[in-house]
Amino acid sequence: MEERRTPPRAHTLPETIQLAHGTGGRLTHQLIEQLFLEYFRNPYLEGMNDQAILPGEGGRLAMSTDAFVVKPYRFPGGNIGDLAVNGTVNDLVVGGATPLYLSASFILEEGLPVRDLVEVVESMAAASAVAGVQVVTGDTKVVERGSADGLYITTSGIGRIPEGIDWGPHRIREGDVVILSGSVGDHGASVMIERFEMEFDTQIESDTACLRDLVEAVRDVPGIRCMRDPTRGGLATTLNELSQSSGLNLRIRERDVPIRDEVRGLCEALGIDPLYVANEGKLVCVVAPEEAEEVVRRMRRVKEGREARIIGEVTGELPGLASLETLLGAVRVLDLLAVEQLPRIC
Amino acid sequence: MEERRTPPRAHTLPETIQLAHGTGGRLTHQLIEQLFLEYFRNPYLEGMNDQAILPGEGGRLAMSTDAFVVKPYRFPGGNIGDLAVNGTVNDLVVGGATPLYLSASFILEEGLPVRDLVEVVESMAAASAVAGVQVVTGDTKVVERGSADGLYITTSGIGRIPEGIDWGPHRIREGDVVILSGSVGDHGASVMIERFEMEFDTQIESDTACLRDLVEAVRDVPGIRCMRDPTRGGLATTLNELSQSSGLNLRIRERDVPIRDEVRGLCEALGIDPLYVANEGKLVCVVAPEEAEEVVRRMRRVKEGREARIIGEVTGELPGLASLETLLGAVRVLDLLAVEQLPRIC
Numbered sequence: 001m002e003e004r005r006t007p008p009r010a011h012t013l014p015e016t017i018q019l020a021h022g023t024g025g026r027l028t029h030q031l032i033e034q035l036f037l038e039y040f041r042n043p044y045l046e047g048m049n050d051q052a053i054l055p056g057e058g059g060r061l062a063m064s065t066d067a068f069v070v071k072p073y074r075f076p077g078g079n080i081g082d083l084a085v086n087g088t089v090n091d092l093v094v095g096g097a098t099p100l101y102l103s104a105s106f107i108l109e110e111g112l113p114v115r116d117l118v119e120v121v122e123s124m125a126a127a128s129a130v131a132g133v134q135v136v137t138g139d140t141k142v143v144e145r146g147s148a149d150g151l152y153i154t155t156s157g158i159g160r161i162p163e164g165i166d167w168g169p170h171r172i173r174e175g176d177v178v179i180l181s182g183s184v185g186d187h188g189a190s191v192m193i194e195r196f197e198m199e200f201d202t203q204i205e206s207d208t209a210c211l212r213d214l215v216e217a218v219r220d221v222p223g224i225r226c227m228r229d230p231t232r233g234g235l236a237t238t239l240n241e242l243s244q245s246s247g248l249n250l251r252i253r254e255r256d257v258p259i260r261d262e263v264r265g266l267c268e269a270l271g272i273d274p275l276y277v278a279n280e281g282k283l284v285c286v287v288a289p290e291e292a293e294e295v296v297r298r299m300r301r302v303k304e305g306r307e308a309r310i311i312g313e314v315t316g317e318l319p320g321l322a323s324l325e326t327l328l329g330a331v332r333v334l335d336l337l338a339v340e341q342l343p344r345i346c
Numbered sequence: 347m348e349e350r351r352t353p354p355r356a357h358t359l360p361e362t363i364q365l366a367h368g369t370g371g372r373l374t375h376q377l378i379e380q381l382f383l384e385y386f387r388n389p390y391l392e393g394m395n396d397q398a399i400l401p402g403e404g405g406r407l408a409m410s411t412d413a414f415v416v417k418p419y420r421f422p423g424g425n426i427g428d429l430a431v432n433g434t435v436n437d438l439v440v441g442g443a444t445p446l447y448l449s450a451s452f453i454l455e456e457g458l459p460v461r462d463l464v465e466v467v468e469s470m471a472a473a474s475a476v477a478g479v480q481v482v483t484g485d486t487k488v489v490e491r492g493s494a495d496g497l498y499i500t501t502s503g504i505g506r507i508p509e510g511i512d513w514g515p516h517r518i519r520e521g522d523v524v525i526l527s528g529s530v531g532d533h534g535a536s537v538m539i540e541r542f543e544m545e546f547d548t549q550i551e552s553d554t555a556c557l558r559d560l561v562e563a564v565r566d567v568p569g570i571r572c573m574r575d576p577t578r579g580g581l582a583t584t585l586n587e588l589s590q591s592s593g594l595n596l597r598i599r600e601r602d603v604p605i606r607d608e609v610r611g612l613c614e615a616l617g618i619d620p621l622y623v624a625n626e627g628k629l630v631c632v633v634a635p636e637e638a639e640e641v642v643r644r645m646r647r648v649k650e651g652r653e654a655r656i657i658g659e660v661t662g663e664l665p666g667l668a669s670l671e672t673l674l675g676a677v678r679v680l681d682l683l684a685v686e687q688l689p690r691i692c
Contacts, residue, residue, distance in 0.1 A: 017458040022488025035464060036450075036484060039471035044447070044482035052482035054447055054504075057404025065449035065502055067487045101390070101400055103411035104382075105500045107453070112363040118381060125385035136390035136398035138382060139500075141413045142368025143690060147495040154451040154485075156411055156502035158400075344489060 022344075024233030025337035048245065049168060050091040050228070053161060062097035064088050065156040071344040073120065073150050075194040077187075077205030080153055081123035083280060083346060086210050087231065088155040089131040093215040094227040094283065096167045097159030099131055104138040104155050109148040117151065131210045133157065162219075169245030171225040176314040177292035178250055181214060181283040181299055182207070182307040183258040184235045188277035188345050189266050202262045209281030214304045218295050223288030230284050232346055236275040236334040238284050239322035250286070251323045251331070252312030275324070276337055278345045286314065368690075370579030371683035394591065395514065396437040396574070399507060408443035410434050411502040417690040419466065419496050421540040423533075423551030426499055427469035429626060429692060432556050433577065434501040435477040439561040440573040440629065442513045443505030445477055450484040450501050455494040463497065477556045479503065508565075515591030517571040522660040523638035524596055527560060527629040527645055528553070528653040529604040530581045534623035534691050535612050548608045555627030560650045564641050569634030576630050578692055582621040582680040584630050585668035596632070597669045597677070598658030621670070622683055624691045632660065 013034055020027040037045060044052040051064035066087045073080040085102065092099040104124065108117065128135055186207040193200050211229060218224060226246075230238035235257065239250045259274050267274040281304055287295045292310055299305030317323075322334040359380055366373040383391065390398040397410035412433045419426040431448065438445040450470065454463065474481055532553040539546050557575060564570060572592075576584035581603065585596045605620050613620040627650055633641050638656055645651030663669075668680040 013460045013464075015460055017454045017456060017460060017463065017488055019456050019488050019490065021454065022486055028486060031486060035467055036481075036486075039467045040450075040474070040481040040484075042480040042482065044480065045484075050483075052447070052449075054482060056402070057506075058402055059404070061407075061504070063447055063449055063483055063502075063504060065451045065483055065500070066485045067451040067453050067500065069453060069487045069489050069493075071489075101398070101409055103398075103409055103502050104386075105411045105413040105502075107413050107415060107498055107500075108363045108367065110363060110365050114359045114361055114363060117363065118359075121381055121385045128386070134388040134390065135382075135386040136388065136400060137396075137409055137411055138386075138391075139412045140368055140374060140377060140382075141415045141498075141690070142363055142365050143415050143417075143495065143498075144365065146492065147415075148498075149489065149493040152453055152487075152489075152498070154411070154413065154453075154500035154502075156409075156449045156451075156500075158407070158409060158504060160403075344487070 019343045023337065024237050029336060049095060051095040053095060059163065060161040062092050062095045062159040062161055064091035065154065066091065067152060067154045068346060069152050069344050070191060070346050071149060072194055075206055076190045076203050078208040079120055079123050080151065081120035082127040082208050084153040084155045085124050085127035085131060086208050086280060087346060088157040089133060090211045090229040092157050092159035093212050094229050096165035096219065097161045099133045099157055099159040099212065101136045101158045102128065102133050102155050104135050104153060106140045107148055107152040108140065108142045109150055110142055110145045112150055127210065131212055167224060167226050169226050169242050172242065172246035172248055172286050172314055174248060174314055174316045175289055176225055176286050177289050177310055178252060178312040179285040179287055179292060179295055179308060180257065180311045181305045183260050184279055184282060185259055185263040185267065185274035185277035187280040188342060189263045191345050192266065192342065204262050207279055207281035209304050211281065211283050211304060214283055214299060214302045217298045217302050221291050221295055223291035225286040225288065228284045230279050230282055232278050233337065234276040234278055236322065237336060239334055240336050242286065243322040244320050247320050249315045249318040249321055249323060250312060251315050251325060253325045254327050256309060256311040258307055275334065280346065365689045369683065370583050375682060395441060397441040397443065399441060405509065406507040408438050408441045408505040408507055410437035411500060412437065413498060413500045414692060415498050415690050416537060416692050417495060418540055421552055422536045422549050424554040425466055425469050426497065427466035428473040428554050430499040430501045431470050431473035431477060432554050432626060433692060434503040435479060436557045436575045438503050438505035439558050440575050442511035442565065443507045445479045445503055445505040445558065447482045447504045448474065448479050448501050450481050450499060452486045453494055453498040454486065454488045455496055456488055456491045458496055473556065477558055513570060513572050515572050515588050518588065518592035518594055518632050518660055520594060520660055520662045521635055522571055522632050523635050523656055524598060524658040525631040525633055525638060525641055525654060526603065526657045527651045529606050530625055530628060531605055531609040531613065531620035531623035533626040534688055535609045537691050538612065538688065550608050553625055553627035555650050557627065557629050557650060560629055560645060560648045563644045563648045567637050567641055569637035571632040574630045576625050576628055578624050579683065580622040580624055582668065583682060585680055586682050588632065589668040590666050593666050595661045595664040595667055595669060596658060597661050597671060599671045600673050602655060602657040604653055621680065626692065
């Protein structure tokens, strides 16, 4: 009887949950593949995208969910509230969906100052208005002092996918072009400074933003293959996932990836690779080569895409792996992180 | 500037979050009305039901979400996993929807035994199969040891509402009949025994169950006005909400409400009113009087409704209040609980 309870692959999981199970890296993937996929297996979940694409009588629906546990829950440029709205909205829009409805579920710690909750809810309302979505249902639970860390929020979202849109890693082809909408690492850096109460001359603001306008500006370009927002685990983790799912090699050039000097300085001081630091308002877009310039042009017209540029290509050289051409011309594989770099960044 | 950040009504909230904000009682309602509704106001949320009913091109959709923080996360008869699936599925089906898709979001505490997580996920998969839903998307976050209590799960669900179904407190009329599907307090009692490690001769099992079959057995009865699953806050809180929303008086008879002897004994020992203790597999149904017997008959044919019975009526006597005719014939108002009776029951 006991044997039936654990499917074969779950036996290879470690004995206890570690912080690295939550960072989007190697252990997160192991947990998803060996536990959640084993038990919940269905074609929607197997897509392993940030949103599920569901059949519907009046057109396809997209569904997405994220839990937010960022510490601290306020940071320069935002708080857990706009993060919770933008995060789920962005997971919908990068799947090609028009976001419509959100649910919001709060786990509050006893003793949380109500003015902080008000501030968070106000940010959620403002972010929802920008994204054009409505929070239509919710839930609130309270746990004893010490059983949470201020507040955690889970949002889920529903969107509608227009006819003709079929984006995903399965569409990626050799020769495609990789476009990035702007500088990387801003969100993670802003949270780090706030968390460690670091003295830092220049303030780094989170890039938390809604990607709806940016995606809609290019949504009708037929050469769009796939979009992702490189959040937890940063640009490198997203490129890794797309390489693995497509079975191809997404290769970027270090010199073309914009990183703010302040972010670079902070990462150097902490010994962290900015390519693995979280963003909350950036877009990675894989596009057919003949339409890449048009996509960049359109993206640059939108506020969130002003720094958009081509950062690399899709090759057949290292199948299933992402790689980086360094400033010195060497090629480095961008693997999934095996150890914890920065927990609770979103 | 500071003044603009807090809308007028939020000023009447207390300074900090208390455990009672999470129990479905008076403070939960205050938080919803004075904070969440103020900021997120829209017609779907204003319905104040456990699910939002949304327009869709191919028919109406229902959306629901719940966070689960039950302590301990295992108890006789179930665990946080089947609770998380059944809870959200039931919120969809009591709105008349056929449940289709779930999202599942996990907040895990560092150090959680993986075998416990496997057991929980296995229960979720089993409960999903029974309910006929698929878990199509999810998220996992991990927080440091001491920043959560084992694991918290938020599920969200989407269902489709068949044409012709329009259930809700707005349909309730004077003279309608109140039907209850079975005994009350089982879930809350089972969690209490487990939490306080009480020595108790008889084991009380949670009633956690999927209400889909039960609801579908009566869904085409035209006289159905409104359904609810009386979870957090128990039967009394549900009756109170329906009375308030309809502006009428739902009056039940104490002698007709089934309570197991073991549950009654435990509640007496703890000084708790079983009418306020949570259920996780019970149904309250308000029905036109001429169809009440038919509904009871149909419910009794389903396993989850074997003890279904008429427990009261809708009157115009105490507008907006629920009431109880006691064993001695007195009438007692069933108010919302003002203080915490039992936190973290679901």
